Amino acid sequence: MARDKIALIGSGQIGGTLAHLVGLKELGDVVMFDIAEGVPQGKALDLAQSSPVDGFDCKLTGANSYEAIEGARVVIVTAGVPRKPGMSRDDLLSINLKVMEQVGAGIKKYAPDAFVICITNPLDAMVWALQKASGLPHRKVVGMAGVLDSARFRYFLADEFNVSVEDVTAFVLGGHGDTMVPLVKYSTVAGIPLPDLVKMGWTSQSRLDEIVDRTRNGGAEIVNLLKTGSAFYAPAASAIAMAESYLKDKKRVVPVAAYLNGEYGVKDMYVGVPVVIGDKGVERIVEIELAGKDREAFDKSVAAVQGLVEACKKIAPELLGH
Ligand SMILES: NC(=O)c1ccc[n+]([C@@H]2O[C@H](COP(=O)([O-])OP(=O)(O)OC[C@H]3O[C@@H](n4cnc5c(N)ncnc54)[C@H](O)[C@@H]3O)[C@@H](O)[C@H]2O)c1
C-alpha cells in the first residue's frame, strides 16, 4: 500500500516539528513547502538523515512550488508570520491574510481532496479565509487551536494536582484569542469535574481562576519567553493528533475551529467547538449546552472572531466571490 502524502505549507518552527513527528510516527511521506528557497529542502534532508537513527521509513522532500503538494491527503498550513512580544495575534491579520489567499489557491489547484488543518494566526479568521480561498468543503478545512489550548489547561491542572496528564481532560472553546473559553464544568480529573475537586479541597476557587487565566495567556507566556517567535512543539503535536484522527479514522472528539452554520447560534464562521474527526473530516459538531457565564463568555469570543472576519472581508472582498 502506498504511503499517504502529507504536505506542510510553511517550513518554519512548527513546519519542521510537524515533519519530524510525521516521520517518527510513520504517518506518511512528507512534502515540506515554503517560499524561502532552500529552507524546506534543507530541513527535509536533515530530518531524512535522522530516520536511520530513529528507525522510521518516510520520504521527506522540500519544495518551493505548489506542484509538489499534488495528491496530498493531509495539508497542514503554518505559512505566515508569528507574533513578537507586545503584539496580539490579531495584529498579524492583514499580512497573514495575503498568505492564506496564496496558499488557498495552491491547495485548490493541487490538493482539492485533502483534509486541511490551518494553524496560522489569527487562527479563526485565517481558517475562514483559507476555506474561502481554497473552496474546499467546510468539513475538510479546520483550524488547530482548541487541542493546544486544552492541552495547556490539562498540563497546568495535572501539575497543580500532581497527577498524570493522561487522567486530566479539558475543553477550551471559542476563538483562539484573549477571549477563549476554558470550560471548567466540562474539565475533569478521571471524570471528576473541576468544581467537585474544589469542593473536595484539592484546590481553591482562586487558584483555579489563576490556572484558567494562565491558560488564556498560554501563547503570550511563551512568546514573552522566546522573544523571537511563538510556541511550536505543543502546536505541532496538537495538529498531528488531528491529522492522525483523520488518517486513521479514529473519530476522536476534540475541540477545533470548525465551520458553524447555525450550530451554537453561529453562522458562516469558524469558532472552536468540540467535533468528531474521522476519515470524512469533521463528521459531527458536538453541541454542548452552554449556559450562564459560559454562554456569555462564548458569545463574547464569537463576537471577537466576527470582528476579525469582517476585517478580512474588507481587506479581501474577492474572497466572498469564491
Ligand atoms: N493556531 C495555533 O494555536 C498556533 C500556535 C502557534 C503558532 N501559530 C501560528 O502559526 C504560524 C507559524 O508559526 P511558526 O512558529 O512556524 O512561524 P515561522 O516563522 O517559524 O514559520 C513560518 C514559515 O512560513 C513561511 N512563509 C511566509 N510566507 C509564506 C507564503 N506566502 N507561502 C509559504 N510559506 C510562507 C516562512 O518563510 C516561514 O518559514 C504563525 O502565524 C503563528 O502565529 C498558531
Ligand SMILES: O=C(O)C[C@H](O)C(=O)O
Ligand atoms: O501565541 C501565539 O502567538 C502563538 C499561538 O497562538 C499560541 O497560542 O501559542
